[in-house]
Each structure stands twice: as structure tokens, then as C-alpha cells.
Amino acid sequence: LPKSVGFIGLGAMGKPMAVNLAKALPRGSRLHVHDAVTAPVDELWASFPDIIVRCAGAREVAELSDVVMTMLPEGAQVRSVYLEPTTGIIAALSSAPSHPKLLIDSSTIDTASSLHVKQELLTVSPTACFYDAPVSGGVLGAVNGTIAFFLGCSPSDSNIPRLKALLETMGAKVIPCGGPALGLAAKLSNNYLSGIITIACSEAMDMGMRAGIDARVLAAVFAAGTAQNAICDVFNPVPGVCPQAPSSNGYRGGFRLQLMRKDIGLAVDMARRVGARNVLGASGLGVYAAASEAADCRDLDSRVVYRYLGGRED
Numbered sequence: 001l002p003k004s005v006g007f008i009g010l011g012a013m014g015k016p017m018a019v020n021l022a023k024a025l026p027r028g029s030r031l032h033v034h035d036a037v038t039a040p041v042d043e044l045w046a047s048f049p050d051i052i053v054r055c056a057g058a059r060e061v062a063e064l065s066d067v068v069m070t071m072l073p074e075g076a077q078v079r080s081v082y083l084e085p086t087t088g089i090i091a092a093l094s095s096a097p098s099h100p101k102l103l104i105d106s107s108t109i110d111t112a113s114s115l116h117v118k119q120e121l122l123t124v125s126p127t128a129c130f131y132d133a134p135v136s137g138g139v140l141g142a143v144n145g146t147i148a149f150f151l152g153c154s155p156s157d158s159n160i161p162r163l164k165a166l167l168e169t170m171g172a173k174v175i176p177c178g179g180p181a182l183g184l185a186a187k188l189s190n191n192y193l194s195g196i197i198t199i200a201c202s203e204a205m206d207m208g209m210r211a212g213i214d215a216r217v218l219a220a221v222f223a224a225g226t227a228q229n230a231i232c233d234v235f236n237p238v239p240g241v242c243p244q245a246p247s248s249n250g251y252r253g254g255f256r257l258q259l260m261r262k263d264i265g266l267a268v269d270m271a272r273r274v275g276a277r278n279v280l281g282a283s284g285l286g287v288y289a290a291a292s293e294a295a296d297c298r299d300l301d302s303r304v305v306y307r308y309l310g311g312r313e314d
């Protein structure tokens with residue numbers, strides 16, 4: 001593992017990922033961290049005062065680190081953190097262009113932003129290696145270190161051993177997806193599928209329950225039949241079916257509606273760009289967009305679309 005690592009973006013996912021990284025780094029290592037808000041930075045420093053170094057900005061993190069990870073909300077923040085000419089990571093690369101840096105972006109963003117960042121970094125530092133490595137597994141997976149990384153490179157990339165050593169401190173699986181931005185393409189395809197399944201599962205559960213079948217029996221039927229899937233089994237949108245699921249906790253925690261709306265929107269854009277047919281995309285996006293605005297759903301776990309679609313909760 002590198003002795004000097006950076007982590008930018010300590011939100012719902014980034015903070016527990018940085019905690020697992022801090023726990024795994026050998027003695028004498030430094031983890032340089034930054035976030036636009038100070039609270040998570042200070043909390044992390046209070047937990048690991050010997051390892052954590054609080055930095056004022058992205059440039060400082062990159063100047064002090066051999067490897068930098070970013071976990072930010074959207075393409076706009078990723079572009080600014082990397083490419084802002086005086087305060088961004090690119091400024092650190094410009095002042096030491098031959099210092100080999102490994103830069104890993106785990107945010108779920110559009111593939112164009114990711115490719116643009118990679119290109120711009122290479123123009124100032126030919127030795128900079130930028131990878132997209134979005135994750136799946138949610139906040140609980142980030143806390144438990146069981147997330148999967150979808151890596152935008154080929155399995156024969158010479159940095160794979162270094163990347164795996166680092167990412168496996170935070171997750172259980174690292175899957176190389178073929179080339180630049182293909183980790184993101186894989187992630188958007190995955191979230192398109194799980195987002196659409198969530199809507200189908202909500203409708204199928206409500207249909208069967210209204211016909212008179214008990215919700216748990218219905219979930220057991222799906223689990224035994226051809227409809228078996230992880231949303232029904234683990235994240236069932238009907239309250240009470242899966243006691244550990246956000247639906248059984250007032251739809252709190254989990255994966256926010258707004259993030260699902262963003263990801264389905266990015267997936268629909270990608271489908272259009274690559275010429276893939278996408279008949280469920282428009283209706284799926286419409287459901288998540290409208291639910292994100294609904295007063296009784298807003299800011300809750302994405303499985304609250306069951307409520308938005310009129311599902312019975314008694």
C-alpha cells in the first residue's frame with residue numbers, strides 16, 4: 001500500500017470508505033483528506049489523529065499524495081476538483097509533471113466528464129494515471145467494506161496490482177471493465193437495471209397483495225420462481241418484508257431517490273449516445289423524477305417509489 005494517500009469527498013459513501021482505508025494503512029502512513037464541508041473532515045481526524053491530515057483543498061491533497069481518491073456527487077464537482085486551474089488536482093500535477101500519480105474517481109458521473117478529466121490531466125502530466133472506479137453496494141456496503149468497484153481499465157493494465165491492493169481495503173470486489181470510462185458504463189447499466197427492477201417489483205408486489213396474497217408469501221414466491229432478484233429478496237420495497245431494508249425503517253438510509261434519478265438519467269443519456277434501444281428508460285426516469293419531488297417521498301430511499309406508485313403499506 002502507498003504511504004501517502006489522498007481522499008476528497010467524505011459524504012455518505014466517502015467517509016466510511018476513508019475510515020476503512022485509514023484502518024488498513026500501515027503505521028507511518030498519511031491519509032490527506034478534504035471535503036467542501038469541514039464536519040466530516042474533523043470527525044475523521046478525531047478518529048485517526050496519527051494518520052489523517054486535514055487539507056484546505058484538492059490541490060494540497062494531490063501535492064502531498066501519491067494516490068488520490070475522489071468520491072463526489074456529480075460530473076460538475078468532479079470536473080472542478082480535478083481541473084480548476086489554480087486550486088484543482090491539475091494544478092498539483094502541473095507543478096510536478098513527472099511525479100507518477102494514481103488518481104481514482106469513484107463518483108457515479110457521466111462518461112464524457114470522466115474522459116475529459118483523464119485527457120486534461122494527461123496534457124499536463126504524461127505520468128498521471130486516472131481511472132474511473134464507481135462502486136455498488138450502498139452505504140452499508142461502504143461501512144462493512146463489501147462494495148464492488150467497477151474499474152475503467154483492462155484486466156492486463158500494469159497498475160491493476162496497485163489498484164486492487166488499495167481498493168480491496170474498502171471493498172470486496174474489483175472488476176476491470178475493459179477501458180477508460182467503462183467502469184462508469186458498467187455502473188450506469190447496473191443502476192438502470194436495478195432502478196427498473198425496483199419499479200417492476202413495486203408494481204408486482206402491489207398487484208399480488210391487492211389480489212389477496214400476503215406480502216411475505218408473495219416475496220417467497222418470487223424468490224422461488226423466475227422473478228427472483230436482489231431487490232425483492234434484500235431490498236423489498238414493501239415495508240415489513242425485509243426487516244433490515246430501508247422500507248422497513250420508514251425508507252430512511254439506503255440509496256436516495258435523487259441519486260437514482262441522476263443515475264437513470266445518465267443511463268438514458270448513455271443509451272442514446274451509443275444507439276441502444278431503451279423503451280423502459282423514459283417511464284422509469286419519469287417515475288423517479290416525479291417521486292423525487294413528492295412531499296411524502298423526497299429525500300428517502302429510492303425504494304419509496306412503491307409508495308409513490310400507490311402501493312399499500314398497511
Ligand code: NAD
Binds near residue numbers: 037254
Ligand atoms: P454525498 O452527497 O453524501 O457526498 C458527497 C460529498 O462530496 C459531500 O460530503 C460534499 O460536501 C462533498 N463535495 C461536494 N462538492 C465538493 C467539492 N467541490 N470539493 C470537495 N468536496 C465536495 O454523496 P454520496 O452518497 O457519498 O455519493 C457520492 C457518489 O457515489 C455519487 O456519485 C453517488 O451517485 C455514488 N454512489 C452513492 C451510493 C449511495 O448509496 N449513497 C452508492 C453507490 C454510489
